Amino acid sequence: MDELDPLGFETQEWPFYWLTRATGLYLSRLERSLKAEGLDVARYRVLMCVRPGQARSIGEIAELAIVKLPTMLKIVQRMQADGLVLARPREEDGRFTDVTLTSAGVDARQRVWHMAHSIYEKAFSGDTPPDRVTVNEQMARIVARLSD
Amino acid sequence: MDELDPLGFETQEWPFYWLTRATGLYLSRLERSLKAEGLDVARYRVLMCVRPGQARSIGEIAELAIVKLPTMLKIVQRMQADGLVLARPREEDGRFTDVTLTSAGVDARQRVWHMAHSIYEKAFSGDTPPDRVTVNEQMARIVARLSD
DNA sequence: TCTCGATATTTGAAAAGTCAACTAACCAGC
DNA sequence: GCTGGTTAGTTGACTTTTCAAATATCGAGA
Numbered sequence: 001m002d003e004l005d006p007l008g009f010e011t012q013e014w015p016f017y018w019l020t021r022a023t024g025l026y027l028s029r030l031e032r033s034l035k036a037e038g039l040d041v042a043r044y045r046v047l048m049c050v051r052p053g054q055a056r057s058i059g060e061i062a063e064l065a066i067v068k069l070p071t072m073l074k075i076v077q078r079m080q081a082d083g084l085v086l087a088r089p090r091e092e093d094g095r096f097t098d099v100t101l102t103s104a105g106v107d108a109r110q111r112v113w114h115m116a117h118s119i120y121e122k123a124f125s126g127d128t129p130p131d132r133v134t135v136n137e138q139m140a141r142i143v144a145r146l147s148d
Numbered sequence: 149m150d151e152l153d154p155l156g157f158e159t160q161e162w163p164f165y166w167l168t169r170a171t172g173l174y175l176s177r178l179e180r181s182l183k184a185e186g187l188d189v190a191r192y193r194v195l196m197c198v199r200p201g202q203a204r205s206i207g208e209i210a211e212l213a214i215v216k217l218p219t220m221l222k223i224v225q226r227m228q229a230d231g232l233v234l235a236r237p238r239e240e241d242g243r244f245t246d247v248t249l250t251s252a253g254v255d256a257r258q259r260v261w262h263m264a265h266s267i268y269e270k271a272f273s274g275d276t277p278p279d280r281v282t283v284n285e286q287m288a289r290i291v292a293r294l295s296d
Numbered sequence: 297t298c299t300c301g302a303t304a305t306t307t308g309a310a311a312a313g314t315c316a317a318c319t320a321a322c323c324a325g326c
Numbered sequence: 327g328c329t330g331g332t333t334a335g336t337t338g339a340c341t342t343t344t345c346a347a348a349t350a351t352c353g354a355g356a
Contacts, residue, residue, distance in 0.1 A: 015280060016174055016268060018287030023171040024214030025294040026164055042342080059304060066172030071343050073306065078342090095304045095351045120164060123290045131286070132163060138283050139166030142271045146173040190312080207334060219313050221336065226312090243321045243334045299356085306349065313342070322333080 026119060033115040039108065042067075042075045044116070046085065047101070047109040055098035057090065084108055174267060181263040187256065190215075190223045192264070194233065195249070195257040203246035205238065232256055 011017050031041050045065040050056050056064075062072035076099055079085045084105040090096035101109060124132055159165050179189050193213040198204050204212075210220035224247055227233045232253040238244035249257060272280055 013284065014268075015272065015283050015287070016264065018284055018291060019167070019171050019174065021214065022287045022290040022294070023167050025291060026167065028214060029294060040342095057304080066169065066176060068344065069305075070307085070345080074342075089305095089351095093304090093352070097305065116164065119294070120162075123293050124163065125293060127286075127289070134282065135163050135286050136161065136166055138275075138279070138286075139163070139170045141275070142170040143166060143173060145271050145273060146170070146177060146267070188312095205334080216314060217335075218315080218337085222312075237321090241322070241334090245335065297356100300354090301352105302354105303352080304350085307347085309345090309347105311342100311344070313340105315338105315340080317337085317339105319336070320334085322331105324329100324331090326327105326329085 022123075026123065029119050030116060033119070034112060037108070037111060039112060042071075043079055043082075043084065043108075044112050046072075046075060046079060046099070047105060047112055048116075050085065050099055050101050050105075052101050052106045052109065055090070055100045057096040057098055058087070059096070061099060079105075170271075174271065177267050178264060181267070182260060185256070185259060187260060191227055191230075191232065191256075192260050194220075194223060194227060194247070195253060195260055196264075198233065198247055198249050198253075200249050200254045200257065203238070203248045205244040205246055206235070207244070209247060227253070 027041055030044065034040055034044055045067070046061055049061045049064045058072050058076055059069055061076070062069045065072065067075070076085060076087050076097075080087055082104075083102055085099050085101055087097050087099050090098045124135075127135075175189055178192065182188055182192055193215070194209055197209045197212045206220050206224055207217060209224070210217045213220065215223070224233060224235050224245075228235055230252075231250055233247050233249055235245050235247050238246045272283075275283075
């Protein structure tokens, strides 16, 4: 144990170090690709959370993307100004604001999906299908344990 | 394949969905714990990157934390104002600004480490030691492939 | 129907992050 | 010892995120 470090913290053995780093690198790369389209990670998340032809409330999208609600509201407002989404009160319950993709939004979704997918291919290249399933399962377990 | 979704995107099978979600939940929880101490995730990262008695340049910390350099500069400035770190030009090469923890910083590091560790225990509860090693290895592979 | 509590969003001010341009220090080759 | 290219940091303008307080809608029950 390191004399200078009373915690004996070893980077190599700390899972959240790797987790945050892998996620950070993924997002950095995605950000770089998106920038070429005039988009960013915040918009990307909305594009992926809202499926074409479906509607999702701002709160639902915020929860899926793990972003605070006022933040998501403003992302949606920017995207509406960009013409990527439409936001309007839900018919059945006026408290909700439903977000849907415009056709420009659907197109953008398609393009950004390809970007994300090519990063995925690089990130997992060489891993066998069972390896990949294992990652999903492991992450899903963590998500389940950290969701209350 | 979903008629409405030309990409056939299935959340359950998309590893980055799980990766970003697990990381996001981890960070949300950490943020909540840190707030009680008047700290935040940005400061947490610096506290963990700089080992007591060692010095790290702002650029090194930014690179480790996957944060842009000007952002890290400002985090360090805030932390210096808080009395958690000391920043000064490196002796051997004045271009670098070396950051070290003050004794208040070392104390804070110890406290936040315990917070992070208790989230880790929750996140991985039930996983065997080999499971945990597998996660580290898998994440390390992704990191290696996404680093140029 | 009217009111209260709960839910979902909206707002505006404050904090944090980002970009692009600038400065400072170094060093290899003249 | 000067000069030009390179690396590391700093700055100020601008954008995005966050917080806390306000608004809007709904639904149960007096």
